[in-house]
Amino acid sequence: MNIFSKIRDIIDRRKAVNEIYDDIQNLDEVLLEKRIEIFQEIVTPKFAEIGLNNWNGKYLWYSNFNENGIKHVIEYNVFKSFGGSFSFGNCFDFIPSISGKKLINHRTDKSTKVIYFKRLEGWQESFEKNKPINPDKISTVNEQKFRNSLNQVLSNNISKLEKWFSEKTTIEENISGLKKDVEFPTFEIGQRIISSEYILAFLYKQKGDLKSAEFWIKEHFKKGINSELEIELLTKRIKN
Numbered sequence: 001m002n003i004f005s006k007i008r009d010i011i012d013r014r015k016a017v018n019e020i021y022d023d024i025q026n027l028d029e030v031l032l033e034k035r036i037e038i039f040q041e042i043v044t045p046k047f048a049e050i051g052l053n054n055w056n057g058k059y060l061w062y063s064n065f066n067e068n069g070i071k072h073v074i075e076y077n078v079f080k081s082f083g084g085s086f087s088f089g090n091c092f093d094f095i096p097s098i099s100g101k102k103l104i105n106h107r108t109d110k111s112t113k114v115i116y117f118k119r120l121e122g123w124q125e126s127f128e129k130n131k132p133i134n135p136d137k138i139s140t141v142n143e144q145k146f147r148n149s150l151n152q153v154l155s156n157n158i159s160k161l162e163k164w165f166s167e168k169t170t171i172e173e174n175i176s177g178l179k180k181d182v183e184f185p186t187f188e189i190g191q192r193i194i195s196s197e198y199i200l201a202f203l204y205k206q207k208g209d210l211k212s213a214e215f216w217i218k219e220h221f222k223k224g225i226n227s228e229l230e231i232e233l234l235t236k237r238i239k240n
Contacts, residue, residue: 069093128187
């Protein structure tokens, strides 16, 4: 870290501390019912503008499946410290997730899930670099801060979300993006049960390329995430 980065980090940390004191003095947390009301007013129309016309009435917005069995999804994630942010990605009607001793498909509105998972850029960067300020954090300290931060995050990210979705509408486009994620993985704490390799396996299966599908599911198994039963279930699904 160079001298300018150190100075910026000190400034950001002081700013973060000052914001905490301000939040304590003005705490009137926006609870679930009010959040949903404001989401309906502000968020749902914005996401509809970029093709996510469906809302589950809480924290999930999504498009319909396209002809390739792909739907775009945005989810609001709650933080521990009076806030939250949006993650986004794709759901596929041919890629299951694991629940207990069985594979769960995601073909209905109720079962919609972000399979190909991404965080907003500012959130991911603050997560990776342990920065004290997350520019994509939506504050729930009080209604005014909630509205202001929500509008700011949407303003900064709507065009980025629209661009990402427009470039991830086909199986080939998703394969290309996931291979880049494998080559240049984002920082995570622990390992995701649904890895990039996992998704690639099912994308190749959907294309009818079973050799590549088996290669990528084996790469996923190397992470040591799955039990013997899960390995058996996934291998069977890939081969059949």
